[in-house]
Amino acid sequence: MPRPVVFLDFDGVLNTPTRWGQNPPESALEPALVRRVSRFCDRAGACVVVSSTWRIDHSVERLRGFLATAGFARTERIIDVTPDFCGRPRQDEILAWLEQTSTSSAWVILDDDSLGDRQWEKVDGHMVLVNGDVGLTPADVRKAHAILRARKESGRR
Numbered sequence: 001m002p003r004p005v006v007f008l009d010f011d012g013v014l015n016t017p018t019r020w021g022q023n024p025p026e027s028a029l030e031p032a033l034v035r036r037v038s039r040f041c042d043r044a045g046a047c048v049v050v051s052s053t054w055r056i057d058h059s060v061e062r063l064r065g066f067l068a069t070a071g072f073a074r075t076e077r078i079i080d081v082t083p084d085f086c087g088r089p090r091q092d093e094i095l096a097w098l099e100q101t102s103t104s105s106a107w108v109i110l111d112d113d114s115l116g117d118r119q120w121e122k123v124d125g126h127m128v129l130v131n132g133d134v135g136l137t138p139a140d141v142r143k144a145h146a147i148l149r150a151r152k153e154s155g156r157r
């Protein structure tokens with residue numbers, strides 16, 4: 001069975017506004033939040049596709065390095081980035097990646113972007129909307145686990 005996929009935003013999920021834009025880029029990530037998402041991916045057996053705008057300026061290899069420096073344990077889980085559709089909703093980029101690349105029915109989005117209901121309408125049931133002022137919480141992780149479990153179970157039927 002294909003591995004679950006986590007679509008991962010950085011700003012607002014792996015850090016809070018006080019760290020946005022810091023240089024070097026890895027210093028903008030909050031280690032406790034990075035370790036939290038790393039443990040979640042390990043427990044879920046999931047791979048990561050970066051959907052963050054960081055993917056526009058940095059290669060997958062550099063993103064792995066940033067995450068490793070901040071405490072992401074198994075960077076081989078970070079497999080790709082979503083395409084950049086220049087201003088179209090992020091859900092379109094995620095759905096395009098899924099259509100072109102994935103055979104997994106179990107996937108979840110971790111993002112703090114709440115640009116309105118239409119931003120995420122096509123991915124209803126796969127979204128964990130993180131509070132960008134606090135970053136990824138244990139409650140967010142529980143919700144993400146529940147989404148992946150439900151999708152795995154529905155995929156077996």
